[in-house]
Amino acid sequence: MKTPIRFTALALSLLLGSGAALAADLKIGVSMSQFDDTYLTNVREYMDKHAKSYPKGDGVQLQFEDARADVVKQLSQVENFISQKVDAIIVNPVDTASTARISKSAIEAGIPLVYVNRRPDQKDLPKGVAAVTSDDEEAGRLQMQYIADKLGGKGKIVILLGDLANNSTTNRTKGIKEVLAKYPGIKIEQEQTGIWLRDRGMTLVNDWLTQGREFNAVLANNDEMAIGAAMALKSAGTKPGSVLIAGVDGTPDGLNAISKGEMTVSVFQDAKGQGVGSLEAARKMARHETIEQNIVIPFKLITPDNVKDFK
Known part of the structure; x- marks a missing residue:
């Protein structure tokens, strides 16, 4: 057994x-x-x-x-x-x-x-x-269309690019320029990489302001650079909302910046x-x-x- x-x-x-x-x-x-x-x-x-x-x-x-x-x-x-x-x-x-x-x-x-x-x-x-x-191109189109409408189809913009080794940067910027093609009255004043970073976005915008460059809107490939741009404009004494600022991602900090009127718009990336x-x-x-x-x-x-x- x-x-x-x-x-x-x-x-x-x-x-x-x-x-x-x-x-x-x-x-x-x-x-x-x-x-x-x-x-x-x-x-x-x-x-x-x-x-x-x-x-x-x-x-x-x-x-x-x-x-x-x-x-x-x-x-x-x-x-x-x-x-x-x-x-x-x-x-x-x-x-x-x-x-x-x-x-x-x-x-x-x-x-x-x-x-x-x-x-x-x-x-x-x-x-x-x-x-x-x-779809990163869609993000660029959404943010640029909103800003183009706010500008009434006229003005100067600067673009804060993400990391250049990244196709998110390429495609978001491509989306921006697709919309710009419909608005000959909107010109690109400057376009440089802030490699996604808040401090780099702030430094670039601060440099442009120091150089005396004039622009009506900042199109950033992400919220972090957009927030940096807002910080630079605030430090320079620019009236909040007088320069439109667009980001991408919809991060918690980005949402707070929109609520406070420091950023104009963002695109929610889930x-x-x-x-x-x-x-x-x-x-x-x-x-x-x-x-x-x-x-x-x-x-x-x-x-x-x-x-x-x-x-």
Whole structure:
């Protein structure tokens, strides 16, 4: 009698063991281009919060890494995830033109890869790779159209560009210029990169004011540079609202600046939509479920009239 009982117990333990293995949490490696970017911090926090919401035994363990705006470091992080045999990888690329090696490494390892916030420059993504992004050209069109209407189709503007290695910068600016093509009475006075940073935006606008340049509006590729522009104008004694300021992202600081009248308008980029969307995509791909390869999270215009709806 003892032998079959032992055998049954062993079989049961093996069965339970295999069940536990099947119910094990998925391991997902996440490489963010830089942790100290305000908007990307929000994306990361929403991702982390959503990962903790899954039921026990059906969860996700996230391993976050900061690429510190270094392409080589980011590739190394991805290769490290591969060596750890993670179930999926999420990447917010440092340079959207330098993602081919990241994609190649993940595909060769048979590990699903999801790009978030910034889509690779290549037109068609390879099989096993997805992207959760927003249409950056639309962001540029929305902010510029609002400012063009406020200016009555006449005036001078300056453009604060993001990181030039980033297609978000290229496409948001392209959207701005698409609208400008309809308004020959609006001229670009200056156009320089503030690499997404508040202090760089402030320095550039301060320099232009010191040089005696005149402009009626600031079009910034993100809220941080727009806030920096507002700070420079305030320091120079410019009457709030006399120079229109447009941003992109709808960060908490950006929303507060609109509420206070320091910024004119922003375009809401859904950090929660991107963070949760990329995690869900990676999770489904790891489980061999079919997903849409290009997931687009829509932008929304934020004005003083509706800013309260975004808080």
